Amino acid sequence: MNRVELTAHLTQLEPLRHTPAGIPVLQLGLEHRSEVEEAGSARTVVLEMPAVALGSLAESLAGAEYPSEVRVVGFLAPKRQGSNQLVLHIQSIAQAQ
Numbered sequence: 001m002n003r004v005e006l007t008a009h010l011t012q013l014e015p016l017r018h019t020p021a022g023i024p025v026l027q028l029g030l031e032h033r034s035e036v037e038e039a040g041s042a043r044t045v046v047l048e049m050p051a052v053a054l055g056s057l058a059e060s061l062a063g064a065e066y067p068s069e070v071r072v073v074g075f076l077a078p079k080r081q082g083s084n085q086l087v088l089h090i091q092s093i094a095q096a097q
Contacts, residue, residue: 002075004088007096008032009069011048016062026058027051030072030088050079051088061093069096 012029019025030049035042051072053061073092079085 002077003073004076005071005073006030006032007034007069007071008049010064013061013064016058023054024056024058024062026053026061028053028061049086049088051090053090053093057090057093061090070094071096 008030009032010028011031012027014027017025028051030051031047032049033044033046035044037043051074071094072088072090074088074090076086077089079087
């Protein structure tokens with residue numbers, strides 16, 4: 001299963017664009033900070049991740065406040081075919097509580 005769920009801050013919102021097929025696309029940046037337990041020790045995790053939203057979700061995010069903390073659910077996919085760089089494809093997003 002390929003599912004990612006995390007709370008993050010929006011760090012970057014690119015202008016809304018459309019694919020040649022007319023599908024809205026919004027590229028954004030996310031920053032996540034948390035503390036998790038690993039092998040019995042606390043570990044601080046700090047990461048930045050590129051993300052993309054498509055369709056009506058992209059249109060609704062285009063007007064989002066920046067930066068704001070959000071809870072995102074999605075999946076990881078290569079940036080392009082054959083690439084080792086991953087991008088989070090957002091399937092749902094909500095204001096973090």
